[in-house]
Amino acid sequence: MNFSPQAIEFFTELRLEEGSQLRQFGSDGTREVKTEHQQFTFSPMPKSTHQATFEIVMINIKKADGIYGVPGHWAITIPMPES
Numbered sequence: 160m161n162f163s164p165q166a167i168e169f170f171t172e173l174r175l176e177e178g179s180q181l182r183q184f185g186s187d188g189t190r191e192v193k194t195e196h197q198q199f200t201f202s203p204m205p206k207s208t209h210q211a212t213f214e215i216v217m218i219n220i221k222k223a224d225g226i227y228g229v230p231g232h233w234a235i236t237i238p239m240p241e242s
Contacts, residue, residue, distance in 0.1 A: 168219040176210045204239065212236045
């Protein structure tokens with residue numbers, strides 16, 4: 160993922176197909192104001208998992224007149240290989 164310099168915080172979650180949440184995380188708003196690349200590594204998922212959804216649920220954007228929360232639903236569904 161690449162975020163523009165205006166994005167100062169982001170909040171994400173990783174869910175399995177039945178809706179259970181594996182992990183929720185985000186930034187703390189102390190990142191430098193520059194374009195940034197993010198990479199995430201996750202622990203192994205249960206063997207029964209067929210797909211997982213990674214979603215950005217909100218981004219806080221800094222503008223000249225303040226900070227604005229932009230609710231998301233920017234998601235990608237990742238199919239898991241069958242064993």
